[in-house]
Amino acid sequence: MNILCPEPLQRGDIVGLISPSSPITEKAIEVGVHLLKSNGFNVKYAKHMFASERFLAGKDRDRAQDVMDFFIDSEVKAIIATRGGQGSQRLLPFLDYELIKKNPKPLFGFSDTTALQLGLFKNTGLVSYTGFTLTIHLSTQVKKTLFSSLLGQEYTIRKGIKVHGGVSRGTLLGGNLTLMTNLMGTPYMPTFKGSILLVEDVGVEPYNIDGMFSQLDLAGIFDEVSGVIFGTFEQYKSKKLNQSDGTVEDVINEWASKLKVPCIKEFSYGHGKQNCILPIGKVVTLDADTTCVTIQN
Numbered sequence: 001m002n003i004l005c006p007e008p009l010q011r012g013d014i015v016g017l018i019s020p021s022s023p024i025t026e027k028a029i030e031v032g033v034h035l036l037k038s039n040g041f042n043v044k045y046a047k048h049m050f051a052s053e054r055f056l057a058g059k060d061r062d063r064a065q066d067v068m069d070f071f072i073d074s075e076v077k078a079i080i081a082t083r084g085g086q087g088s089q090r091l092l093p094f095l096d097y098e099l100i101k102k103n104p105k106p107l108f109g110f111s112d113t114t115a116l117q118l119g120l121f122k123n124t125g126l127v128s129y130t131g132f133t134l135t136i137h138l139s140t141q142v143k144k145t146l147f148s149s150l151l152g153q154e155y156t157i158r159k160g161i162k163v164h165g166g167v168s169r170g171t172l173l174g175g176n177l178t179l180m181t182n183l184m185g186t187p188y189m190p191t192f193k194g195s196i197l198l199v200e201d202v203g204v205e206p207y208n209i210d211g212m213f214s215q216l217d218l219a220g221i222f223d224e225v226s227g228v229i230f231g232t233f234e235q236y237k238s239k240k241l242n243q244s245d246g247t248v249e250d251v252i253n254e255w256a257s258k259l260k261v262p263c264i265k266e267f268s269y270g271h272g273k274q275n276c277i278l279p280i281g282k283v284v285t286l287d288a289d290t291t292c293v294t295i296q297n
Contacts, residue, residue, distance in 0.1 A: 008152025011040030016070035019057035022085025032134025064094035084111030114175030119188035174198035200231030232270030
């Protein structure tokens with residue numbers, strides 16, 4: 001597969017805003033829009049960005065058309081999802097992948113956007129960026145890695161706990177664990193051979209996390225990757241209820257112990273306040289000994 005790595009932006013460029021998943025209000029994106037504008041970027045709203053239909057931001061074809069409109073709009077240099085939620089994978093059958101190949105642009109999103117980003121990578125080789133929407137908590141690290149990603153600057157994130165030492169270079173693939181497993185068995189799931197696997201999730205119980213890790217294992221993904229980054233796993237109910245099912249940390253420790261490749265856990269990627277932006281589809285370096293992930297642009 002030929003990797004499509006879009007050109008970096010320059011301050012003054014236009015960023016297109018889309019809602020490929022759940023509904024959003026203009027009030028909810030004020031802070032995110034201000035961040036972009038105050039750092040020298042202009043924004044353009046998609047036609048159906050504020051639409052609402054049940055748990056979705058409008059009809060599938062309308063949301064898909066918003067995506068395509070910005071890929072073919074020569075003024076728009078990057079595309080950013082307003083939020084996650086549900087429904088981005090429903091857009092995958094309605095996209096024109098050949099047209100996207102001819103007009104590669106970085107797509108930024110997080111959580112539910114995982115399905116859209118992995119589907120785009122599988123069908124076009126397009127590099128996208130996970131960890132940012134207009135509604136996430138804007139930590140210093142988020143802002144730093146966002147603008148480094150937009151402007152094509154190299155950066156390193158040093159965070160996490162070593163599980164298995166070593167250094168690995170590979171294509172970073174993954175994102176939200178639930179959305180990854182939802183794509184398995186479809187024509188939109190990329191191959192993970194030689195890649196560095198990135199996973200996080202939110203509001204999912206330990207037994208559900210275990211089931212999804214088991215699915216990855218049975219599909220052979222754990223055997224073919226060259227490294228693993230476990231992000232954060234936030235807000236599961238049994239943690240507060242003190243139930244006897246154990247914790248997500250127990251599940252991660254069990255599965256991580258079975259791996260034979262460089263691996264870190266508790267990396268600052270996920271739905272917590274310490275998040276970061278990472279490139280899906282780009283080769284990165286994982287140094288598990290120093291718990292560093294380096295992105296060379």
